[in-house]
Every structure is written in C-alpha cells, then in structure tokens.
Amino acid sequence: MTVPHRAPSERLASSRRQPLLVFAGQSNCPLAQAICANLGVPLGKSKTEKFTNDNIIVHYEESLREGDVFVVQTFSTPVSDAIMELLLLIDAAKSASAGRVTAVIPYFSYARSDKKDSPRISIAGRLVADLLQEAGADRVLTMTLHSPQVHGFFKVPVDHLSADRVLSAHFKSCVPNAHDGVVLAPDAGSIKRASQIARRLNSGLAMIDKERLSDTEVRPRALIGDVEGKTVFIVDDEISTAGSLVETVSIARSLGARDVYVAVTHGVYTGPAIERIAALDVTQVASTNTVYVSPEKIAASNGKLAVLDVAPLFADAITNIHVGQSVSTLFE
Structure with missing residues (x-):
C-alpha cells in the first residue's frame, strides 16, 4: 500500500518526540531560513561574534535542553x-544539554581531500570529520560529497543526500524533449552521477576521458559517446574556478553539440569563475543553494547563472531523522 506523502510540518505536528530546533551558522543563512519555512518551524536564535584578536564566540539565545x-552550516x-x-x-549545544545534535553541512568542501596522493600531506577530510565528532556531533547530514568514501571517515551516522532529482527536474523544465539530449560527464569520476541523471531523463550518456600529465595538470584525451547535433547536459558535483567547465564545454562544442546546459550541486564560483561563465558558450549554468550565490555574481554572469532550491529536500530529510524514518526513501 502506498503511504501518502505529508508535508514536513504535518509529520512534525504528529510527532511526540523531543522538540525540533534548527539553528544556523553565518555561512548560508538564506538556506537555513528556507529549510525552516519548509519545516514550518522558526529559525532558532543564536549569536556569533568575533573578537578583535579574531577569536569567535557563539551564544544560543534560547533553551536547548533535551x-x-x-545546526546548518x-x-x-x-x-x-x-x-x-x-x-x-x-x-x-552539547554543553546546553541538547538531546541530540546533527551537523547539517550542505557543502562539505574538505571532501576533496580524501586520500594521500602526494608525500607529506594531511588527509583533511578525515581530520575535519574527527573534529566534528570530538566537538559532539551525534550525526551528520550533507549533500553530494566530492568523494563518497568520505562518508567512511565518520564514526557517527551520516545521511548523504543527492541533488540528482532536483537537477533532473531542472533539465526537464528547460528542455521539454530532454530525452533526446545527452548527459555528459566531464571525467570518469562523474560518470556514476551522470548515468543516474541520464536514467531519470531517459536520455543518452557520454563521457570525456582525461589523461593525467602531472599532479596538477590533466589533459582531455577522447570523448566516449556522441554529442553531435544534440542538446548536451553537463553535470558535476561542483564548480570552483570553472577551468574544467570551460574545457568540457569547448570539447562538446567542437564535436557539434547544439545547445549546452550545465548543472552542478555546489556553485562555489571562486577566482575567475564568474568571468569565465559570462563568456562561456552555454545557455545556462545552474547550481543549488547549498552554497550562497550573491545577486552580484548572478548579475555579473551575463544572465547565465541560475540557483536551484534544495531546501525542501533538506527539510524532508530533517523531518525523517527527527521522527525516526528512513532518509533513503526520499530517493525512491
């Protein structure tokens, strides 16, 4: 029997568990507020200050007991x-006798540091995981880790959300006949994600094969698949400086792609990224709001940046965690 879906606020109202409290750090308050709006609960009151010596102090302005x-950051x-x-x-929160503390980290940037691929370096992804657990986090909720194995760095439960559903729905809204297009993975590491989105779109699939020349230099070697005359959907986990994106779009265009759409989970957009995107031969570059994208960046992108909302997905996940239901059901 199919169980009817109820809004997060309805399911929370029927729960007799400990009170649900959502707080936000300073990195992405708009997302935290949107999550609370979907949950139907107010954003908790807290204050963060920085002393003149650069030390940070935080203070909760309401009771957290039980x-x-x-905490969204x-x-x-x-x-x-x-x-x-x-x-x-x-x-x-632990010192204030909170019953359970979940670190909600929409973008876990240190997931890129998941292995020792050169001498005498730190595996920073594992170190940050250790710090979060030592601070008292009872569980972690995150989205689209750059390296899924980072999940294994934690000894507490980790709920790893995917933005595939949101990205696929966006492509369908942009291109009514998206099933005639091709999802392009910019490298072998992105092929699993690209394949999942291609299945959702019922579209074709292609991949760029790259050759590593050194620790810092990678060169495209070949394209596996066919993009000629097709609408191409480029998907990846994040865009930082957009260097790899420029390269991928150039290859797709040189091989006859008709239109190019880009969608990633995390729009970090550092350094020359916005200038590169503004000059890029694409119809649109979309990212979710796991990272805050300022109106100034959107305006400077020559109308190419779009931001997709994943607050409802996080709200559903928080509700399921709070009432003791499976998070994996959100992807069925």
Missing part, C-alpha cells in the same frame, strides 16, 4: 571560520 538540534568562504563556528555551535 532538544533535537540541527555550509563550508564556504571563509571556510576556516565556517568550520570553527560550527564546532563551537556543536560544543555549545
């Missing part, structure tokens, strides 16, 4: 401040 606390610029603020918020 509450089910969710994405690891965006300045990343070190965001991490430190989250650690302090977790520690303060």
Whole structure:
C-alpha cells in the first residue's frame, strides 16, 4: 500500500518526540531560513561574534535542553571560520544539554581531500570529520560529497543526500524533449552521477576521458559517446574556478553539440569563475543553494547563472531523522 506523502510540518505536528530546533551558522543563512519555512518551524536564535584578536564566540539565545538540534552550516568562504563556528555551535549545544545534535553541512568542501596522493600531506577530510565528532556531533547530514568514501571517515551516522532529482527536474523544465539530449560527464569520476541523471531523463550518456600529465595538470584525451547535433547536459558535483567547465564545454562544442546546459550541486564560483561563465558558450549554468550565490555574481554572469532550491529536500530529510524514518526513501 502506498503511504501518502505529508508535508514536513504535518509529520512534525504528529510527532511526540523531543522538540525540533534548527539553528544556523553565518555561512548560508538564506538556506537555513528556507529549510525552516519548509519545516514550518522558526529559525532558532543564536549569536556569533568575533573578537578583535579574531577569536569567535557563539551564544544560543534560547533553551536547548533535551532538544533535537540541527545546526546548518555550509563550508564556504571563509571556510576556516565556517568550520570553527560550527564546532563551537556543536560544543555549545552539547554543553546546553541538547538531546541530540546533527551537523547539517550542505557543502562539505574538505571532501576533496580524501586520500594521500602526494608525500607529506594531511588527509583533511578525515581530520575535519574527527573534529566534528570530538566537538559532539551525534550525526551528520550533507549533500553530494566530492568523494563518497568520505562518508567512511565518520564514526557517527551520516545521511548523504543527492541533488540528482532536483537537477533532473531542472533539465526537464528547460528542455521539454530532454530525452533526446545527452548527459555528459566531464571525467570518469562523474560518470556514476551522470548515468543516474541520464536514467531519470531517459536520455543518452557520454563521457570525456582525461589523461593525467602531472599532479596538477590533466589533459582531455577522447570523448566516449556522441554529442553531435544534440542538446548536451553537463553535470558535476561542483564548480570552483570553472577551468574544467570551460574545457568540457569547448570539447562538446567542437564535436557539434547544439545547445549546452550545465548543472552542478555546489556553485562555489571562486577566482575567475564568474568571468569565465559570462563568456562561456552555454545557455545556462545552474547550481543549488547549498552554497550562497550573491545577486552580484548572478548579475555579473551575463544572465547565465541560475540557483536551484534544495531546501525542501533538506527539510524532508530533517523531518525523517527527527521522527525516526528512513532518509533513503526520499530517493525512491
């Protein structure tokens, strides 16, 4: 029997568990507010200040005792401040007798540091996981880790959300006959994600094969698949400086792609990214709001940037965690 879907606020109202409390660090308050709007609960009151010596202090302005606390903090610029603020918020919540503390990290930037691929470096993804657990996080909720194995760095439960449903729906809204297009993976590491979106669109699939020349230099070698005369959907986990994106679009265009749409989970957009996107031969570059994209960046992109909302997905996941239901059902 199919169980009818109820809004997060309806399911929370029927729950007799400890109170649900959602707080936000300073890195992405708009997303936290949107999550709370979907949950039908107010954003909790907290205050973060920085002393003249650059030390951070956090303070909750309401009782957390026995509450089910969710702290929303994405690891965006300045990343070190965001991490430190989250650690302090977790520690303060545990000291205030919170019943459970979940770190909601929409963008876990240190997931890129998941292995020792050169001598004498730190596996920073594991280190940050250890810090979060030492601070007192009882579980973690995140989205689209650059390397899924980072999940294994944690000894507490981790719920790893996917934006595939949101990205696929966006492509369908942009291109009514999206099934005639091709989803293009910019490298072998993105092929699984691209394949899942291609199945959702019932479209074709292609991949760019790259050759690593050194630790810092990668060269495209071949395209596996056919994009000639097709609408191409480029998907990836994130865009940082947009260097790889420029390269991928150039290859797709040189091989006869008709229209190019880009969608990623995390729009970090650092350095020359906005200038590169503004000059890029694409119809649109979309990212979700796991990372805050300012109106100034959108305006400077020559009308090419779009931001997709994943707050409803996070709200559903938080509701399921709070009432003790499976998070994986959100992807069925």
